[in-house]
Amino acid sequence: SLKEKQGEGGDPDLKPSMDAEGNVIPIAEEADKWVLKVCEEIINEYKDQFTLEELIFGPGMPLTESKEVRNMAKSRNLRHDIRQLDGQSYLVIQHRMQPQDMAKCIHTSAGGRSGKYVLVEKSSLPVYQDIVPDLDKQIALSGSLAGQTKREVKAPNPLQGFKPKILSEEEEGEEVVFDQGQNKLY
Incomplete structure (x- = not known):
């Protein structure tokens, strides 16, 4: 047992390991x-x-x-x-999968999803022109951009509130993989 290995019984020659304050350092248990x-x-x-x-x-x-x-x-x-x-x-x-393999996996799975991933049409995603008003508003609220780096000016998340549409196999067009858990596109 762990106590025996640390010298609290069993072999009297086996002394427990101590740290600088005199506390007993436990011996790591082996994996089952x-x-x-x-x-x-x-x-x-x-x-x-x-x-x-x-x-x-x-x-x-x-x-x-x-x-x-x-x-x-x-x-x-x-x-x-x-x-x-x-x-x-x-x-x-x-x-470990590349985005192309992820899309194939989702296409072959029932319901157009696999795990936390779902395919969405690229055309249904917001484009830069759609978020410019929100970006301008954010810049106006944060003040002048003079002397600030891109990281200091936080743009709003263009996917916030975005509900992906699940595609059927019959629908055509470019598709991307959307990770619902991480809010990432692949």
């Missing part, structure tokens, strides 16, 4: 091999799917197991990230 085996099977199954859905582990996954699972994802060319929700950490794994 059974949990890692199940995670590896799930990741291998996910790797072979053509989807934009995310694979989510957590909350409460120990750090040692989380590191091992992230290494598994990395070795299989999958993206991984840690996200927080209500103070809990979640490990999120997803496929």
Whole structure:
């Protein structure tokens, strides 16, 4: 057990590690091999799917197991990230895809969406001319632009309040991929 490894019982020659203030430094627990085996099977199954859905582990996954699972994802060319929700950490794994592959994936999925992604017609997006009045208004409210960099003048988000239209396969025209979670276009 951890107490025995730290010298609080068991081997009397094994002394606990101490920091500068004299506090006991805990020995890192090893990752549970059974949990890692199940995670590896799930990741291998996910790797072979053509989807934009995310694979989510957590909350409460120990750090040692989380590191091992992230290494598994990395070795299989999958993206991984840690996200927080209500103070809990979640490990999120997803496929690395180019925008063209993302569009193909969405076209082949039911309902014109895959995960948090949806296809929208490029013509339905606002163009620069449509947001110029809002930009001018923002500039007027913020004062003169003299001496300010582009980063200091925050333009309004042209997609704020934008509701994407889900396209059917019969509709034609240029399309882009819209990430509803991140409010990004690809």
